[in-house]
Amino acid sequence: MVMTGAEIVIRCLQEEKVDYLFGYPGGAVLYIYDELFKQDKVRHVLVRHEQAAIHAADGYARSTEKVGVALVTSGPGATNAVTGIATAFCDSIPMVVISGQVPSAAIGQDAFQEVDTVGITRPCVKHNFLVRDVRDIAPTIKKAFYLAKTGRPGPVLVDIPKDITAQKCEFEYPQTVSIRSYSPVVKGHQGQIKKALQLLLEARRPMIYTGGGVVLGDAADKLTALARKLGFPCTNTLMGLGGYPATDPQFVGMLGMHGNYEANMGMHYCDVLLAVGARFDDRVIGSPDHFASEPRKIIHIDIDPSSISKRVKVDVPIVGDVGEVLGELLAQLEATSERPHQESLASWWKQIDEWRRRDCLKFTQGEGLIKPQYVIQKLWEVTAGEAFVTSDVGQHQMWAAQYYKFDKPRRWVNSGGLGTMGFGLPAAMGVQLAHPGSPVACVTGEGSIQMNIQELSTCKQFRLPIKVILLNNGYLGMVRQWQELFHGNRYSESYMDALPDFPKLAAAYGHVGLRVDKPGDVEGALREAFKQKNDLVFLDFQVDATENVYPMVQGGKGLTDMILSAEDL
């Protein structure tokens, strides 16, 4: 059937079973929007800023197993999208972004709303395309979805000049795709897996360390089964939370810069480390040299060969899909009668429990100011640990990660790699659309929320009953914390004067807003908010501004070099 390029774009999205398309119209994508108008399979969500379209598609993808899809116009539409694309890239989120481009003949002429979108996004996409012929639209979009979700996932951008969307050609959606230069490994090397199992069985002080790869690879069940069968302690990175049930006794908490004492100590002093879908980044292991100062054998399972031996030398690298490899490890473990050395394991657990008794996350909620940790703890209780939680970036993000115990994968949605303030609210929109009827909380700060607060309008239009949990301490808290600890209490530009009245602002957007400033009111307010099934409720918690996130490993220091509380200073 002969169709216009714009029609083909929409038909391709239908073929890919896209139910939500997040976007913002503009000149270069008018033909595409015209075709959107004529159908009702792909539902379009009109955001208020292109960055939010990408974050919403991102939140949608993180909380499901699907590819997030966004549509933006040329020039500023595309540049506004860049932060969102880079966010998705850093966290390996499968996403397809379609951007309009000026007409082919105008490219390179400094035309109105022209930027080199493919050039600008090149370093922050898995791959991108500039479509130059209407006949290439369908195969390109097919490739884009394939690239986005296979191998190490990531955002793929397809830039389409306006004239191409008006031209016509025969439409046929390709059923298969093959790219000779791209063939991600799925199955792990059998010999390597065998070696890995042997190491695990011989371990005296084992540790399992898992990252976002387990969540994105939908391998949480296999990981949990393996860890339980072995009886080994397990720690998750910020991106990996929910990969192993947080309320399980074998879970030692998050590790890293603000990781649990027992997790960081265990990570450092283990003799065999099983790293799964994680990349030993600077926020996780601190100084690689300090980390290397303690001898241990490392097994590293990752889909991306370039993540292996990048910052830390590993002994048994296994390239492959983490689910496949963990499944194979589990099968081999079940096939053998050998089991880890129980006595050593017991004494290792004794050591871990001793570290645990330091109770590094303890805090005291007095009568006075609300402690931010307390709000998260209550949030967890009130939602029975079942909510989808998105967050922005800063102290509130760390507290959410520390105090909300995620038992399931894809429930915790945050910008880990790029650390994008303004991510939380639009991401929550994508999550809520993907999971209508499920509780969705956006934990945020008064700095972050203002970076995409215009999306309260989108929430109203699409009736998204998100609960905004604002931990309002009046400061850019994480900046303030570093200034307190490392810059002699010189709070340079980290205090925001003239904050808006958030409950009134929420009300102006048509939502329910409430300020909470007494510890005794926290739980009641949360309960009341989550009872509102149809309304967005914006809770402005006035929290203790002096509170810091502990434990803390200073940037560049070793993992064991933790500040556990203010008393440690």
Place this chain on the structure above:
Amino acid sequence: MGAIQRTSDPSTALDAHWLRGLLAIQNKTIMRHVISLLIENEAGALSRVSGLFSARGYNIESLTVAPTEDASLSRMTIVTSGSDDVVEQITKQLNKLVEVVKVVDLSESAHIERELMLVKVRATGKDREEMKRMADIFRGRIIDVTDTSYVIELTGNQAKLDSFVGAIDAGLILETVRSGICGVGRGDRVLKV
């Protein structure tokens, strides 16, 4: 607000681990490597490669690229330098680029390198004969002649071209242009799809 008072600022304290790390990096031997790759002959492919090098802080000493006998593929030769760890990352990162079909580090085994250089020299009076003789010694060819100048074409490895430039009077060189090296493995080693 109730800030915590402290007497010393830890950010100024010498971080021993960091220093040790720096020394460890400096001790790693930096070696020259010749990386050869096949890449889809598509618009933007070159910028993906060059962008990767600049974004990750890898060196490029030279880079040459042209289509192969199969017009859908280009072959690129990149001369770079780095420690073993860095070069391992370079080849992994290159492999990760969707348009890259194959990557080999030619310097891992026997290979041949050739570079083309064109040198325009002043050739007047007694220098005219001298230049001709030097070109002959280095098996160069004079491919353009005017009353006052020659253009000498020279191929060879980098060292040969360097020594030619060193052997002639620097004051007589008007301009030089070098292609960057092309490399190929010896014998049975073949880089092909």
